Amino acid sequence: MSTATADELTEVTAPTRFWDRQRRLGAALVLIGLVATVVFGAVAASETARFTLSEDAEGAAFSINGQFGAILFGVVTVAAGATLLAGVARRWQTALLGIGIVGFVLSFLCWQVAGKFLPLVDTASGTLELALPLILGALAGVLGERSGVVNVAIEGQFLMGAFFAALIGTMATSVWVGLVSAAVGGLIIAAMLAVLAIRYLVDQVVVGIVLNLLALGVTGFLYERLMQPDAQRYNTPPQMPTWRIPGLADIPVIGPVLFDTNFLVWLALLLVVAVHIGLSRTRWGLRTRAVGEHPTAADTVGIRVRGLRYLNVLVGGLIAGAGGAYFTLVATGSFTKNMTSGAGFIALAALIFGRWTPFGALGAALFFGFAQKLATYLSAVGSPVPSQFLNMLPYLATIIAVAGLVGRVRAPAADGQPYVGR
């Protein structure tokens, strides 16, 4: 956060507090662990919860008594929290936090799945599929924001991408042409964002919000004028084929999820690795980070600040546009008005929750994808937990993260600040 806490403005030395990050984390884990143990344990039915490999109830990979599981994993979370509270070496902090959260999720699952079954493969592949646009959108955000341009227009880039994929993919009857034009659609919005934010110095958040509305309006307008009257000609894009890699696809769980899927999944995962390596290992990455943290210093050593920002925002637009293709070429067979319905903002949340890093964004996107998948699963089996509350999870998690309740996330120092030049 570039703006300091109001109270910190004149604070010179920060006294070491008893409730430092680690203790607060520990306390939070103990608290949710107790909730899991007592509440989930009490209401969970004492029936078998089965986590299966197949689509039906047969072939359980893992079975456990629901009530016992809920209590067991709740206790695991409490133990992880208590260890943090007691104070352990710093390097164990992340691992213990991970164990605590996984314990809580498993406890919740044991309660929900008791007496039923959860198909693991379907859950995993659904998670990845729902996370797919989030990964691409968040990556686009990473590129822009690491070089200092806030990208709130991911939603607009998704919409344009989805629209172009449907329109041009249908007219060319080619899914690949559709994918490329989706990227171009994202590029159009990114170009407007870049010109307005970098050249005309307009507030980047304002531009982003307005461009979202513009994309919503333009795609909605053209949808009603072109696609609705003649869907056959303009709105029946071919679907992205599923490719199966023989051998690798036979690995349990991971195989069908990663190696019996569509090209976009591989593209997304490849891009995560590429952007990570690019940012941390290449000249371009060093310059991008320099421009995002301290543009004046970067300029002084001869880096073209605005040029690099243009490049990163435009490449981000291509990636987010490709993410938009997911909606029309993978998820559904046609474009509808406002079909992304806020996914761009979940991608933004994933970017922030993932601390502006590619792998962080991937992890956050998968977590949010899992929450969404779980929400649909729970409403399908008639769980008493309303799906809306699970769908709130990405947003709540992001608020908790930026508020520093569980470890502060920090944006690039110059994020959102236009660079006026020497």
Place this chain on the structure above:
Amino acid sequence: MTATTEKPAETRQPESFVAVFLRNLWSANTVTVTVLSIVLALVIGAILIIVSDPDVLATFSYFTARPSDAFTASWDVVSEAYGNLFKGAVFDPEATTFRAAITPISETLTYAAPLVFTGLSVAIAFRGGLFNIGGQGQAVIGCITAAIAGFALPLPIVVHLLVALLAGLLGGALWGFIPGILKARTGAHEVITTIMLNYIAGLFLTWLILQPGVQDPGRTDAISKTVDSSAQLASFGGALRVNLGIVLAVLVTAGVAWLLNRSAFGFELRAVGANPAAARTAGISVARTYTLLMVVAGGLAGLGGATQVLGTAHALTPAVAGNIGFDGLLVALLGRNRPWGTLLAAVLFGALRAGGNRMQSFSGISLELVTVLQALIVIFIAAPALVKAIFHLRAARAARLGTSMAKGW
């Protein structure tokens, strides 16, 4: 887009009033930029209408042979669409009765009323250096609390309306308090937290509507009970939809103008907005100002939601708040974050919306075009340098065109 700036030879003689007026007219002042932004948006909208009309496009296929056909066809479709936009928003010359003559204005003001509140919410926050993107969520919560007070409390006629409005105000204020206190205590950026709270509010609404006691018992779809007539904002008569909401909006605009320019809190928030470090040195509690400011901003947006649900919608649906929160953002930008400017901008947006309805039903041009127009207007307003370059405007001496409020996350 490089403007060739040939400076006119400076004349030593005193200029006539007309010359001064004309020169100032064609400079980048607030009014000129606003008008030109609207013109530019309408031109781009016209191009969209033309390229999306297959019949007109057909005439362009033999453009070189008979260009007049293409021009006539384009002119016809665009003038018909914009004619209906005007007739639906301002005045229909073919109206025969008095009611038909004032219906367009009634519709315009009906759509404008909630936007005034959400616009003021964003504007006042801006003046204090906060970017309240949470108008949507605050309006949704305002809708919820106002509607529940409207159908659940048995109260006499005037009291009920006041209580329902107050409930909307408090609901929005609560939803504004969260990002405010988080900003003040932890430094969490309000843009991020308010975006997230928007979606949380929306999801909460979709859940709440289906709960017993809230959902209309006679319906299976997602709609709540209807607000009692004693809590509805009374309309001005007959079939006209315009209601007390717009009167309330004018009063609240005056109140916000007073708060901003005349009250101690207004001074503090402007000081914090201009320079938080300096304000703190001067003894103003920045944390308290941020929190209070977000509470006020949230309350205003909540009132906007209350106006929507008590004035026109009368029941909660998943889309009850429409897009008034995000539109309020555009309205505030168009109104240059000034209370009365925001009111005017809200009326313009209301007019576009009311006219857009007629354009949709009479010319078959989708209402989405209005969204495009609104977004384009605000893009040009937010980038006055762009408009200046396109029209080769002179730089105004006292241009109040803040291009950038950018502070980053």
